[in-house]
Amino acid sequence: MAAVAWTAVVLTAQALALGAANEKVEKQASEQQAAAASTPKRVIVVSLEDRKLALVEDGQVKKVYSVAVGKPSTPSPVGTFSIERRVANPTYHHNGKTVLPGPGNPVGTRWMGLSKQGYGIHGTNEPKSIGKAASHGCIRMSQADLEEFYELVAVGDTVELVGERDQETAQLFGDGQNPAAAAQPIQTAQAAPAVGQVQAQAPTPETRNNQKANPAASAIATLVAAL
Numbered sequence: 001m002a003a004v005a006w007t008a009v010v011l012t013a014q015a016l017a018l019g020a021a022n023e024k025v026e027k028q029a030s031e032q033q034a035a036a037a038s039t040p041k042r043v044i045v046v047s048l049e050d051r052k053l054a055l056v057e058d059g060q061v062k063k064v065y066s067v068a069v070g071k072p073s074t075p076s077p078v079g080t081f082s083i084e085r086r087v088a089n090p091t092y093h094h095n096g097k098t099v100l101p102g103p104g105n106p107v108g109t110r111w112m113g114l115s116k117q118g119y120g121i122h123g124t125n126e127p128k129s130i131g132k133a134a135s136h137g138c139i140r141m142s143q144a145d146l147e148e149f150y151e152l153v154a155v156g157d158t159v160e161l162v163g164e165r166d167q168e169t170a171q172l173f174g175d176g177q178n179p180a181a182a183a184q185p186i187q188t189a190q191a192a193p194a195v196g197q198v199q200a201q202a203p204t205p206e207t208r209n210n211q212k213a214n215p216a217a218s219a220i221a222t223l224v225a226a227l
Contacts, residue, residue, distance in 0.1 A: 048078070051066060076139065127142055
């Protein structure tokens with residue numbers, strides 16, 4: 001009789017422990033879902049032709065920066081990527097050369113590595129290169145812009161590198177001189193390709209003709225990256 005009672009006690013204790021474990025798992029899942037829902041959806045659009053970078057958050061342009069892009073002999077890649085890692089005060093390694101953090105570091109004070117190996121968004125020790133096609137393929141920013149931008153993005157954010165001006169970059173950056181207003185909503189029409197997939201977004205001659213014929217319609221561009 002005592003053995004039966006003891007068994008009942010053990011089973012009850014196990015049931016209570018299992019129930020508590022299930023409650024903990026459910027609570028963690030709920031907290032993760034809440035965190036995901038509160039996290040803004042960001043996409044970074046870089047127009048290589050305009051040499052501009054736009055940070056789009058929840059469908060709106062939050063910031064626009066001037067950047068340096070790859071020069072013709074070492075062009076920046078075109079396609080859809082993501083930020084894979086963020087490093088403050090990075091150490092530079094290239095062809096057996098190592099440069100410690102400091103004013104002479106070629107990548108500046110911040111590094112955001114992309115899912116395209118060897119490429120990233122970073123600073124520069126050549127500030128006069130900003131706004132030009134001057135890099136080895138990476139996207140360069142001035143130090144002040146870089147450090148501000150670094151705090152606004154996270155690992156996993158989508159990065160669109162657009163090779164030629166199209167409807168998307170026309171909406172984001174205007175005519176190349178006046179960027180889109182920060183409050184201007186950006187509409188999306190399709191999901192982004194898988195991370196690391198390269199996909200050119202060049203407009204066709206027919207699209208350019210339609211834009212000239214109907215500038216009002218061409219202003220309603222769709223953002224290629226998924227939000």
